[in-house]
Amino acid sequence: MINPVRVTEMTGTDQEHIEGCLSGRPDEFGCLVTRYERAVFAYLRGRLRYPDRAQEAAQESFVRAFFNLAKLKKRDSFFPWLLGIARHVAREIDRRDQTDRKLSAEYVEQRHHLTEVRPRSRDEILEAAVSSLPPRLKEVILLRFYAGFSCLQISERLNLPLGTVTKRLSRAYARIRRRIEK
Amino acid sequence: MQGHMNEEQLTALAEGCLADQEKHVVEGHLQQCEWCRELLGRTDQVRLRLVANAADFDTPSIEEPVLGEIARRTQTGEHRVSSLGRWIAFLQEAWSSTALRAASVSAVVVCIAVVVGVFFYEPSHAWSLERSIAAVQGKRGVQFAGSLNINGSRVECQMWVRGRQGESRMQDMLLRAENGATIWVSGNATYFYLPPDPVVYKDDAQTAGFTHWPGAAFLELLKKVSRTAEVDYRLDLFAARRLVVLKAQLIDVGGPKSFVLEFDPNSKLLVSLKTWNNLDASGDPVFQADSVTYLDSPPDSLFQVELPNGVVYRERDLTVASETIGLLATTSSGLSLPGLSEAEASRKIVEAVYAAEINGDLAAFKQLAPLASLWDDEQLRTLLAGSDGQESIAELIEVGEPRVRGRSSLGPLIVVPAVVKHQDGRRYQHKLIVQVREAGRENFSCVVYGPYGVPYLQE
Numbered sequence: 001m002i003n004p005v006r007v008t009e010m011t012g013t014d015q016e017h018i019e020g021c022l023s024g025r026p027d028e029f030g031c032l033v034t035r036y037e038r039a040v041f042a043y044l045r046g047r048l049r050y051p052d053r054a055q056e057a058a059q060e061s062f063v064r065a066f067f068n069l070a071k072l073k074k075r076d077s078f079f080p081w082l083l084g085i086a087r088h089v090a091r092e093i094d095r096r097d098q099t100d101r102k103l104s105a106e107y108v109e110q111r112h113h114l115t116e117v118r119p120r121s122r123d124e125i126l127e128a129a130v131s132s133l134p135p136r137l138k139e140v141i142l143l144r145f146y147a148g149f150s151c152l153q154i155s156e157r158l159n160l161p162l163g164t165v166t167k168r169l170s171r172a173y174a175r176i177r178r179r180i181e182k
Numbered sequence: 183m184q185g186h187m188n189e190e191q192l193t194a195l196a197e198g199c200l201a202d203q204e205k206h207v208v209e210g211h212l213q214q215c216e217w218c219r220e221l222l223g224r225t226d227q228v229r230l231r232l233v234a235n236a237a238d239f240d241t242p243s244i245e246e247p248v249l250g251e252i253a254r255r256t257q258t259g260e261h262r263v264s265s266l267g268r269w270i271a272f273l274q275e276a277w278s279s280t281a282l283r284a285a286s287v288s289a290v291v292v293c294i295a296v297v298v299g300v301f302f303y304e305p306s307h308a309w310s311l312e313r314s315i316a317a318v319q320g321k322r323g324v325q326f327a328g329s330l331n332i333n334g335s336r337v338e339c340q341m342w343v344r345g346r347q348g349e350s351r352m353q354d355m356l357l358r359a360e361n362g363a364t365i366w367v368s369g370n371a372t373y374f375y376l377p378p379d380p381v382v383y384k385d386d387a388q389t390a391g392f393t394h395w396p397g398a399a400f401l402e403l404l405k406k407v408s409r410t411a412e413v414d415y416r417l418d419l420f421a422a423r424r425l426v427v428l429k430a431q432l433i434d435v436g437g438p439k440s441f442v443l444e445f446d447p448n449s450k451l452l453v454s455l456k457t458w459n460n461l462d463a464s465g466d467p468v469f470q471a472d473s474v475t476y477l478d479s480p481p482d483s484l485f486q487v488e489l490p491n492g493v494v495y496r497e498r499d500l501t502v503a504s505e506t507i508g509l510l511a512t513t514s515s516g517l518s519l520p521g522l523s524e525a526e527a528s529r530k531i532v533e534a535v536y537a538a539e540i541n542g543d544l545a546a547f548k549q550l551a552p553l554a555s556l557w558d559d560e561q562l563r564t565l566l567a568g569s570d571g572q573e574s575i576a577e578l579i580e581v582g583e584p585r586v587r588g589r590s591s592l593g594p595l596i597v598v599p600a601v602v603k604h605q606d607g608r609r610y611q612h613k614l615i616v617q618v619r620e621a622g623r624e625n626f627s628c629v630v631y632g633p634y635g636v637p638y639l640q641e
Contacts, residue, residue: 033245062248095475123235145232170193173228
């Protein structure tokens with residue numbers, strides 16, 4: 001099957017880029033952004049629903065990740081760690097939105113209609129299904145389809161046996177299918 | 183080949199991850215097995231939908247804005263908070279090295295003190311609980327997102343609490359955990375549903391959530407009745423912000439409790455909360471809210487609960503905190519009423535404890551309800567009358583029928599309802615728990631354990 005997602009530039013491992021950043025070469029962080037931005041954005045769009053919120057959250061997630069790189073003990077776990085940051089940022093944005101508005105569903109809808117038009121072509125059911133997956137299953141789906149990694153590349157990036165990657169993908173498909181068929 | 187392929191094999195085939203030999207076997211099976219072909223087809227539909235959705239993405243790269251923002255924060259110094267984290271991480275690494283430990287000990291202490299001093303010395307952000315109290319005036323609801331300790335495991339949950347209109351007491355509460363557990367307060371009852379057990383356990387009082395919804399009155403009360411309340415500061419490196427930390431401990435009828443509440447010094451709002459069932463905040467918190475959102479006026483629909491068909495309702499047995507048994511058993515406390523039944527004695531002691539409260543006789547009150555001796559007189563007055571004095575009792579209207587609702591190691595636990603009039607003129611239904619001691623003997627005695635749930639306004 002041809003994956004239409006542009007193939008992510010795979011030069012250099014995550015560890016190498018992180019070491020580069022910590023050694024005073026912050027531009028190397030750009031490689032990590034390019035590598036994972038679509039996956040993070042896909043996760044946040046499912047979580048926050050609105051593209052402008054997702055974009056804002058994705059940007060903030062990467063910036064925070066950069067300033068906290070030294071705290072990342074397992075350098076080969078950058079993506080799961082980044083998703084954790086994105087989850088926190090999404091929660092904060094949710095909270096901020098709720099705090100500065102009147103609590104009424106109509107108001108929220110009204111507000112978002114004023115600020116943006118949501119594209120009709122989006123598969124929101126699918127995005128919500130992906131967003132609701134357990135973290136380990138979500139990681140492989142995001143990397144496979146939104147970051148454009150092959151199963152072999154995922155196994156290398158996440159330091160997992162290839163069989164584990166296909167097993168997780170299989171479980172993720174089953175969960176998504178059940179959710180969609182509901 | 184016998185049987186069917188599993189989904190994992192089919193996924194591996196679809197992803198091109200099977201070795202040639204296994205691929206040959208699986209493809210051979212698929213030619214003969216309609217069931218597996220259908221399963222593969224359904225899996226492919228999901229994959230196609232994912233591919234189509236990913237292709238639909240048309241977002242500009244954020245690489246440039248991210249690097250720009252990093253440069254900006256570095257220049258303006260906003261990243262210092264994170265740098266502090268890195269600095270501390272470095273110090274921790276240094277500390278773990280035996281060779282460095284002795285040499286660096288004084289330097290570490292000095293450096294941390296200096297760094298902390300620089301970051302926290304901002305007098306314009308002086309914080310006080312009063313400011314937080316003012317910040318939540320006018321809000322009537324609050325949403326917590328966090329986790330709950332259920333039988334030693336952490337379960338993510340969300341909880342919504344709504345205050346009564348114009349009052350500090352809680353009106354509704356709904357807690358939903360990711361494992362399906364649901365706890366809610368509706369009217370003067372509390373319900374506990376823990377699937378897969380198809381039973382909803384009911385307390386006929388408000389026994390979950392907050393005695394006062396976490397608005398201004400709750401904070402005011404916390405300030406007044408806490409055994410200790412200390413204010414500290416913490417850097418939330420993750421969110422790149424400074425937080426004010428309030429640590430408080432108290433003992434209530436549910437036993438010892440400690441709280442850690444964190445406030446955003448800018449908005450003055452509560453942003454996180456942890457509670458423990460001990461006084462030193464040790465171990466895993468029983469409840470932890472990582473996110474707290476205040477709401478102006480939560481709608482009724484937020485508190486509606488739908489249950490699966492076939493669920494049955496049962497009354498929940500009453501228990502008391504084991505830490506309180508020692509105080510309840512003290513011989514100098516309680517009443518012995520020879521010749522009366524346990525139910526009659528329970529009514530009498532309830533009448534006596536209300537008389538003590540109305541007359542302001544706190545010594546008598548503590549003798550009848552020994553757990554009250556955990557507070558000093560001022561704290562006890564606040565607990566009884568509310569932070570604004572409006573909840574103090576002016577008159578005992580009637581005492582209802584006692585009911586045995588459980589047992590402790592000392593004997594039966596009897597709930598006695600009563601209707602009282604508060605100073606503000608409103609009538610409330612109270613329920614008190616009476617502990618019968620040495621039941622079955624002629625010389626049994628009883629003490630008041632404490633309230634069963636919170637006072638409930640009679641419309």
